[in-house]
Amino acid sequence: MPLVNIIFAFLIFQVGIRIWFRIKPQPIPFGWTWLLENPWRKTYRNPELTAKQCGIKPTDTVLEIGCGSGLFTRALAAQCARLIAQDLEPKYLAETRAKTTDLPHVEFLQGDVCALGLEAVADVIVLISVLPEIPQPVEALKACVKALKPGGRIIISQELFEPEYVLSQQTDTWAKAAGLGKIGQEGNIWVYLNRYARVAKT
Numbered sequence: 001m002p003l004v005n006i007i008f009a010f011l012i013f014q015v016g017i018r019i020w021f022r023i024k025p026q027p028i029p030f031g032w033t034w035l036l037e038n039p040w041r042k043t044y045r046n047p048e049l050t051a052k053q054c055g056i057k058p059t060d061t062v063l064e065i066g067c068g069s070g071l072f073t074r075a076l077a078a079q080c081a082r083l084i085a086q087d088l089e090p091k092y093l094a095e096t097r098a099k100t101t102d103l104p105h106v107e108f109l110q111g112d113v114c115a116l117g118l119e120a121v122a123d124v125i126v127l128i129s130v131l132p133e134i135p136q137p138v139e140a141l142k143a144c145v146k147a148l149k150p151g152g153r154i155i156i157s158q159e160l161f162e163p164e165y166v167l168s169q170q171t172d173t174w175a176k177a178a179g180l181g182k183i184g185q186e187g188n189i190w191v192y193l194n195r196y197a198r199v200a201k202t
């Protein structure tokens, strides 16, 4: 098959899968660790650099929503006093647990973020490549806002590589609807990392 046909087929597939994810947001199935942890992703999405960009203090409690296979969990845990790794899928959570058995300050929480049920526990909440997979992203963020301590921050990061990718402006819109205001942004259209804080009620 000529190269141009292969490129065309790839582009059609990319457009199709992205439209599908926008129409029907859904969690990545278990078994995609090879994709989440592929060496190429680790280069443009270095876990240590990403964790530093979250601006975590050594005394902080961090809540990582949708930790997946735990690619970022160790790097985040290295920055804080307590880390709660959360995910919908018990098998992904088990992979994260297996990667952090030597870190006693890492805890685990399984369930839907929309039913988080935590109040004022976290200084920093991190969502990396998670939010557009959730059918009710604003509800998910509202649950995160409840889990934030006063003065806390929510970090949302997305990358174009993910089929459920949304532009930074879409993330801002969801965050605003959940009562969050943007306080910072890093990256570019390929990978961005946005920081939000609760908007003070007037």
Ligand SMILES: C[S@@+](CC[C@H](N)C(=O)[O-])C[C@H]1O[C@@H](n2cnc3c(N)ncnc32)[C@H](O)[C@@H]1O
Pocket: 026, 027, 028, 036, 065, 066, 067, 068, 069, 070, 071, 072, 086, 087, 088, 089, 092, 111, 112, 113, 114, 127, 128, 129, 130, 133, 134
């Ligand atoms: C694309 S993976 C990203 C994993 C990890 N953050 C990373 O970037 O390598 C998205 C993760 O979010 C989890 N997830 C999806 N919907 C969720 C929900 N409603 N509540 C909690 N976790 C969810 C999935 O199970 C999956 O592990």
